[in-house]
Amino acid sequence: ETGVTQSPTHLIKTRGQQVTLRCSSQSGHNTVSWYQQALGQGPQFIFQYYREEENGRGNFPPRFSGLQFPNYSSELNVNALELDDSALYLCASSFPENYEQYFGPGTRLTVT
């Protein structure tokens, strides 16, 4: 069974640029959630996708957007990057009827 994978591992961007982060779900999982984790804090919910549709969103501005593909992989896009966007971005997959979420290793984004 393949676990959740994310790419890239690390990324450095300049303020104002755009970034795309990628996630492959654990085998058989059709629900994907994205979280932002600042240093020393717990993960903050960004949004969730189920069957290629957004299925819930946290308190993040519209410049945070996402996609889910038919194979259940997912992308997180962030436009007009700000310094405060520097964080660990986590992807988690699950079955919709089983609330247990399994996380990937994360992408460390640094905005300078």
Added chain:
Amino acid sequence: EDQVTQSPEALRLQEGESSSLNCSYTVSGLRGLFWYRQDPGKGPEFLFTLYSAGEEKEKERLKATLTKKESFLHITAPKPEDSATYLCAVQSVNAGKSTFGDGTTLTVKP
């Protein structure tokens, strides 16, 4: 709005010294409470799900318990490899998202 508060923020134990971590929560209808372990620079690793008050789950040296207002993660005779940040999260029946606490960072000295 769902809220999760974990205490203490940091805990230092000697190897073999048992202790407990606390997770206090408020949620509008609990769907599930989750415990995760997170090592530095890595994603959270799923440990337990608890669904109703009175439920208990065990895994090796860890035991999680749940009441209507809080959950405890008991660590019995910890080893240095148990050093990590332990995260608690809740899901309400009205939302698919998980609300996390800020974690307890556990350090176990040999």
